Amino acid sequence: MDTVIEISGLVKRFGTTTALDGLDLDVRRGEVHGFLGPNGAGKSTTIRVLLGLLHADGGTARLLGADPWHDAAELHRRLAYVPGEVNLWPNLTGGETIDLLGALRGGLDDTRRAELLERFELDPTKKGRSYSKGNRQKVALVAALAADVELLLLDEPTSGLDPLMETVFQQCIDDFRGEGRSVLLSSHILAEVEQLCDRVSIIRAGRTVESGTLSELRHLTRTSVSAELGTPPTGLDRLDGVHDLVVEGNRAVFEVESERLGDALAALGRFGIRSLSSQPPTLEALFLRHYGDRLTQEPVQPVGPVG
Amino acid sequence: MTGSATGLLLRFNLRRDRLMLLWWVLGAVLLYWSQAVSVEGLYPTQAEFDKAAASMGDNVAFVAMAGPARALNTVGGQVAWQASAFGAIVAGLLSMLLVGRHTRAEEESGRDELVRAGAVGRRAPVAAAGLTVLVANVLLGGLVAASLVGYGLAVAGSVSLGLAAALAGLVFGSVALVAAQLTDGTRAMYGITGVVIGASYVLRAVGDVGNGALSWASPIGWGQAMHAFSGERWWPALLSVTAVAVLLAVALWLFDRRDIGSGLMAARPGPARAGPRLRGSLGLAWRQQRASVAGWAAGLFFTGLAYGAIGDDVEDLLGDSQFAQDVFVQGGGTVVDSFYAVAVVILALMASGFAVASALRPRGEEDAGRVEGLLATGLTRRRWAATCLAVTTAGTVAVVSAAGLGLGLGYQLVTGDGSAVARLFGATLPYVAPVLLLATLTWLAYGLSPRWAGFGWVALAFCVVVSFFGELLQLPDWVVDLSPFSHLALVPAEPLAWGPLLALLAVTTTLGVAGTGALERRDLH
Numbered sequence A: 001m002d003t004v005i006e007i008s009g010l011v012k013r014f015g016t017t018t019a020l021d022g023l024d025l026d027v028r029r030g031e032v033h034g035f036l037g038p039n040g041a042g043k044s045t046t047i048r049v050l051l052g053l054l055h056a057d058g059g060t061a062r063l064l065g066a067d068p069w070h071d072a073a074e075l076h077r078r079l080a081y082v083p084g085e086v087n088l089w090p091n092l093t094g095g096e097t098i099d100l101l102g103a104l105r106g107g108l109d110d111t112r113r114a115e116l117l118e119r120f121e122l123d124p125t126k127k128g129r130s131y132s133k134g135n136r137q138k139v140a141l142v143a144a145l146a147a148d149v150e151l152l153l154l155d156e157p158t159s160g161l162d163p164l165m166e167t168v169f170q171q172c173i174d175d176f177r178g179e180g181r182s183v184l185l186s187s188h189i190l191a192e193v194e195q196l197c198d199r200v201s202i203i204r205a206g207r208t209v210e211s212g213t214l215s216e217l218r219h220l221t222r223t224s225v226s227a228e229l230g231t232p233p234t235g236l237d238r239l240d241g242v243h244d245l246v247v248e249g250n251r252a253v254f255e256v257e258s259e260r261l262g263d264a265l266a267a268l269g270r271f272g273i274r275s276l277s278s279q280p281p282t283l284e285a286l287f288l289r290h291y292g293d294r295l296t297q298e299p300v301q302p303v304g305p306v307g
Numbered sequence B: 001m002t003g004s005a006t007g008l009l010l011r012f013n014l015r016r017d018r019l020m021l022l023w024w025v026l027g028a029v030l031l032y033w034s035q036a037v038s039v040e041g042l043y044p045t046q047a048e049f050d051k052a053a054a055s056m057g058d059n060v061a062f063v064a065m066a067g068p069a070r071a072l073n074t075v076g077g078q079v080a081w082q083a084s085a086f087g088a089i090v091a092g093l094l095s096m097l098l099v100g101r102h103t104r105a106e107e108e109s110g111r112d113e114l115v116r117a118g119a120v121g122r123r124a125p126v127a128a129a130g131l132t133v134l135v136a137n138v139l140l141g142g143l144v145a146a147s148l149v150g151y152g153l154a155v156a157g158s159v160s161l162g163l164a165a166a167l168a169g170l171v172f173g174s175v176a177l178v179a180a181q182l183t184d185g186t187r188a189m190y191g192i193t194g195v196v197i198g199a200s201y202v203l204r205a206v207g208d209v210g211n212g213a214l215s216w217a218s219p220i221g222w223g224q225a226m227h228a229f230s231g232e233r234w235w236p237a238l239l240s241v242t243a244v245a246v247l248l249a250v251a252l253w254l255f256d257r258r259d260i261g262s263g264l265m266a267a268r269p270g271p272a273r274a275g276p277r278l279r280g281s282l283g284l285a286w287r288q289q290r291a292s293v294a295g296w297a298a299g300l301f302f303t304g305l306a307y308g309a310i311g312d313d314v315e316d317l318l319g320d321s322q323f324a325q326d327v328f329v330q331g332g333g334t335v336v337d338s339f340y341a342v343a344v345v346i347l348a349l350m351a352s353g354f355a356v357a358s359a360l361r362p363r364g365e366e367d368a369g370r371v372e373g374l375l376a377t378g379l380t381r382r383r384w385a386a387t388c389l390a391v392t393t394a395g396t397v398a399v400v401s402a403a404g405l406g407l408g409l410g411y412q413l414v415t416g417d418g419s420a421v422a423r424l425f426g427a428t429l430p431y432v433a434p435v436l437l438l439a440t441l442t443w444l445a446y447g448l449s450p451r452w453a454g455f456g457w458v459a460l461a462f463c464v465v466v467s468f469f470g471e472l473l474q475l476p477d478w479v480v481d482l483s484p485f486s487h488l489a490l491v492p493a494e495p496l497a498w499g500p501l502l503a504l505l506a507v508t509t510t511l512g513v514a515g516t517g518a519l520e521r522r523d524l525h
Helices: A043-049 A072-076 A095-106 A109-121 A132-144 A163-178 A188-197 A214-219 A258-269 A284-295 B008-041 B045-055 B059-067 B075-102 B104-110 B109-116 B122-151 B154-181 B186-209 B219-224 B235-254 B280-310 B315-316 B322-328 B336-359 B361-367 B371-375 B381-415 B419-446 B454-467 B477-482 B499-522
Strands: A003-014 A017-028 A032-036 A058-063 A077-080 A150-155 A180-185 A201-206 A207-213 A224-227 A244-248 A249-255 A273-280
Touching: A003 A043, A003 A132, A003 A180, A003 A249, A003 B381, A017 A032, A017 A180, A017 A201, A032 A163, A032 A188, A043 A058, A043 A180, A058 B154, A072 A077, A072 B008, A072 B075, A072 B361, A095 A132, A095 B280, A095 B336, A095 B371, A109 A273, A132 A150, A132 A163, A150 B154, A163 A180, A163 A188, A201 A214, A201 A284, A207 A214, A207 A273, A207 A284, A214 A258, A224 A258, A224 B075, A249 A258, A258 A273, B008 B075, B008 B122, B045 B059, B059 B075, B059 B186, B075 B104, B075 B122, B075 B154, B075 B186, B075 B361, B104 B109, B109 B122, B109 B371, B122 B235, B154 B186, B154 B219, B154 B235, B186 B219, B186 B280, B186 B419, B219 B235, B280 B336, B280 B361, B280 B381, B336 B361, B336 B454, B361 B371, B361 B381, B381 B419, B381 B499, B419 B454, B419 B499, B454 B477
Parallel strands: A017 A207, A032 A180, A032 A201, A077 A150, A150 A180
Antiparallel strands: A003 A017, A003 A058, A201 A207, A224 A249, A224 A273, A244 A249
């Protein structure tokens, strides 16, 4: 399998804080790879290492088969980047900024540029300082998408877009992938990730805690089950993999680890199932499983200066 | 209530500004107080003081730089003369920065919206900004007066100087408040206010040298017209107070007629496509700095013109006083040539302000988060560095040349000496080397770490101290030699020496290359 991003054991320290602590990440050609993690988990730091802006302290990172630090400029001609916080030159117009960034990347497609401006409904004649957050992001998105590149690095690119523009963005990414190109998408919008991503990596405190396709990941988590039975159920609490069981008369509500779902249904069958609803795990549940406990157990530890 | 929560915002502003206020006010106090200390004891007898005062007061260049010469044979008169114009500028700049910080910068960043969404009167943020400026200037003026009284100078004169500085600050602060309503960006607002402050200085310089009429058009002139330590008169203060009242009324009138976040001068739509010249790193760097290059070049051209226009009068004005001989005739030439050799150094030090600021622009870009997007393209760090340095170099050559051209033209206009332009321009041009050296030193500090970049200003301050006060402070030779400005031949008083010039250029190049190398090795943010 052709890999466009290959990171293993990546370490980055800022003074005494460790932002990346042995991070692994693989992005394959032709896929949209979701990059998830709480604020401060090290997502932006990883992307900055990939862009050759930060020098890694340990581990290896390969980008399009080359070294992101030493071959930065040559690599950058083959990729485009959209930061989460887009800072534009206050005295340049959006159109000038798009052209400038395009020229520095080695030219951009004028037809595509015009088409993207229309799709994103962006006025290119306004000065950088007068754009709203969403419009600043559109400028960076148009500049990135109008470039003829094989990889997009997107760091929370849609946090300021309205739902309509969010849809336009998803179509654009879909088209982009359709041409066999790859995307690393860091995002907090789980619906967007579920919609777009072929595979996801979840990181926490600078380390990868989970990686795979959504269905693989779903397998690792729990399905919620709610059943109406013929007789009051007994003994469900003794089943392996059943959690948060609540029995009220003939009704049972619980969560079960996905690989134990069959056993649980067989057990329910003995009491006569009248109605049954099961909810597959959402990405949100996956997400919360990995760092939801932070809310209750661990104190929040700031990691690194960037999100 | 259009003003509710003003008090709360004022306290909040002062809490944010306390360090900035501390340093600026301390700096202003030091400016006045140090004049008193440095004059006291410089002349062993009153007779020598009288003689020196007479030659200083007759010197057109000094009058143009400082103000009308009054009671220069007293310590108080010297303090008033040497500090009042610059004190007014310091107070004006402080007030301008405070207004910018609390009005346009807040609106630009969107923090203003956050504040306005609270139970805050419509005019409260503007009123709080104005009151912050008032507090700052009362503090500045009060402490200046107190420090001079504490030093032992007459109370009336001390209060007069403090009041003049505070009033100048308030006038320029009010100008800034008007400018803040007109423009939609902090930079443009600083530009307008800076031009007004600069024009006020030039107006009073021309007025003081001439018949004095133009000085009455300058807020700095109003303060000096209060005649501190030489028969104080208080009514010129009313001019400042009236100006403040009118300007504030205009600012509020304008404020009520504009939308939050925009200026009255509506933002015009710009080009939808980048022109061919913008399509590269060099084009971008030039676009970012061209206004500053033009502004500095114009400013130094006119400053040079003013120095040049003193012409041959230097000789008559300085006469054979020992003071003049000591200060100016360091080389072997005539008094006129020696005077212009010193003028060239002064102009070069001013041009260094541009060079250091220009070398710091990339740090500003990095701080603003615009460098990552730029370097995420095919642009290498080395090329980016090279284009930034190229613009700084070209800008420095332009600014220094403008100063030399002004100097020569001024001299030619007054004396009719056709060769003056070539001679004085030729004397100024070599100073590109030490000025650029400061720029590349700044660049090296930035290359090593953005936190150290401010070292460039420290280095420039050091050079100013060595050039102006080196002999007075009796600094050891090796300290004097640390300043790149100590090595060039004092043209036109001395013939041009190529050795030191080439050596300076070599050091400059080395620093630039080392800074770029350091930048290529470190993390960028």
